[in-house]
Amino acid sequence: MGKVNQYKRLAEALDNVSTGFPSFFGIERLGLKKLFSEEDAKTFADMIPRECQTPAQFAAKNGCDEKWASEKLYDMSKRALIYRRRTTEGEECYEYCQFPFAFGLIEFQGAGNPDKSYLPFMGAYAGLSKYSDGLGATMPMYRSVPFRKEMVVDNKVLPYDDIEEVLARHDRFAVSVCVCRDMHDNKECNHPKETCIITDDMADFYVENEMGRAITRDEAREILVSGEEDGRVIQITNSKNAENICSCCSCGCAMLKIAGRFSRPAGKQWGNYHVACVDEEACVGCGKCAGACGFNVLSVEDGKVKVPEDLFGCMGCGRCVFECKTGALKLKQKPEEELYEPPEDLIAAHNAWHEMKVERVGK
Template sequence: MEERFQCCALTLASSEHPKTKEEEMDKNMTMLGRRSFLAGMGIAGIGTLAACAPKASDNPSVDELADTGAETVSAASGPKEVTAETVRIIPTGEQMSLEELNEKRQALIDSKTEDYTMADGTVVPNVYVKLRALFDGYGNGLGSVLHDAAFGEVMHLFTPEDAQAYLEMPMGVMFTADQYAEKSGRSAEECAALCEDLSARGLLFRSRSDGEAKYHQLAEAHGIWEYNLNKYEENQGEYVNLHNNAYGADIRFQLFNAQSCFYNAIPCSREVVGDSSIALPYDDWEAIVSKFEKIAVSPCQCRLSHKATNEEDPGDHPLETCLTLGEEAEFYIENGIGREITQQEALEILQRSVEAGLVIQVANSEKTEVICSCHGDCCDILGAYVAMAQNPKKDPSNVNVFEHVSHYELRHNEDTCIKCGSCEKRCPLFAITMNDEGFPEVNGTCVRCGQCGTVCPVGARTLHLRDKILQLPESLLDDYNMKAKYRFDHFMIR
């Protein structure tokens, strides 16, 4: 019998963008309003918004999208195997230098010359308007469209003096207190004290790895939101609500069209990879953990924030699953938002996550500072994929990020498949349905995590390296800058 495969991996072209900033902003304004979008998604938090929604560049409906990931080929012609040596690395295409990026950031900040007056007459001081603009210029940003709740989070976390000091710091780089002093004109002693205070409060990243304290400014996520997880349960989730309400109405367009994803899904197990080896070191959680001596575990920010606002975890998943590594782990441990664990403990946590049916996701960087374990029924990121697939009204246009959510494609061998339905029950994104012939089909939300392969009794579902993948930035800070360059270059920030 001729062996047949279904190859499940979306191939999405980058969206066309309007030629002018005005055209882009007009387009953004046609998107759902902030509150109606959040309410429609039914999920709160940055992950909900930051998710890479599954949508092909030709803008099919969700029903059409369910069929775009499958292709049947014969084993004779063969799906060509790709290796680490033959995979094509796609450059991000952003030629903007850091100096040019910082000029755009500064111009954005300088353009905010007035206070913001709310509908009830409350005045937000201009320094907060500028500070929010700065955060919008990092990573996926906050959304550029302002509204009365847009400043609640920054005003909760920063005093006006903090905000002014933050605006005077070097942008987009690691810096010392002396370098901060040189840029700002403040004394080195004052700058050192400010940096230590702000970093201890989770508002500035800090590294002491080479014996000298260095710092960098943060994006909203992964950054300020995660570093303040100890505040989630204070005052009935006050901070969580301020955070959730801070986004602009254009955030959906920004996040779904940033080219690169917030987190990348990696194979949950070596056993589900077709050639029994994971080709890329940053796709192998066992190899990632083995590189680091300093590791921390902390509560899942998604599940903890939901708990803080009295939302039940429908899957009763373990809470302490978020791993940070290297310098990131040192920061978590020193700030009291994570506890130090051994490599063996980290491996055991990840193995338990796999056995619990969770998706393993990693930070969008070669350093892999973060490993996340979550599920589509509770994760803000994965839950957004599920919501987009299940509700056509929330199906975004011009999405270009979902192609790069994984470096792998999922292949299904129909000749081996016994049509048992185990994969459908296991899928953490509810992306699998059994067709009229009894075979499993996946919709566009499949992130190629491999969980379906772990329960297939005949090994009919395997992951294989894609022939081209997006180049990863070196670190989270580089990811902040890469995403900001793309968003500035495509007229998303104003």
């Protein structure tokens, strides 16, 4: 019997998490070899898929020593190859889980690993493989929410889309670099890099791994407010719990670029709101709203703003509403039959993405 290829097992395990990690002529394994030792690869592949697990559960599944499992899983989590969070059993009691290629391995490594030798391989993989096709065919990784409920007609904002309620729901916050801006280094992007907000258990993981720094709720709010001023968009992890709150820009954010490429069918899930002209008489045809939209949704015709009937590409971010100083534009909640209710937390979202992926490709 030949030697088991642990990197092939690792790639297959990653393909079994979230939106998947489809093979592409082995390029993906070249990048993984830069991050994972062979033992790391085997350990990741041996974990229970899409579930948090204690060292005792891992040891029972794989017939290994629990002390070894505890030390190994902790070590891998400190190198941000897997995710770690505390259990209710005590301060130093942890459970671990596999995280996908994104949001996960790429962001964790981008924030905490100074060795970027894996990036050329992963960049080639992301650009050439069918990975992006999967992102466009399933529930989006993030969704846009308004900066303020006052931007929305009748202040109708769902509780899990109200950024103030989202912030109030969490106790602990951290901020890290925006990995998209940091890795792409777009010379035309002048937005600050330290804008990626992480909450609660994920915040602990980032701070303890020195991938980010602890901040207060007020500091998190200030980051988002500054984004409204300089043209960034609030995107939150596609879960009610909103473990990650991004302050993104269309010039640097990979997810916003994907939104522009894949606005159907998943586009209807990028947000629960869309732009609407609520007072055509107030419009002075200045064009600031059209200039602010990163997806070319709006235009000005005959001295008035034109909102297309199909709203193709509109993410409901509210950038245009912020720029409209006459009150002609507001966001409007979508019809009830089109509203989107996200999974409870990120682990539940991983399972939802996986189910969609299995339905789409059959495995």
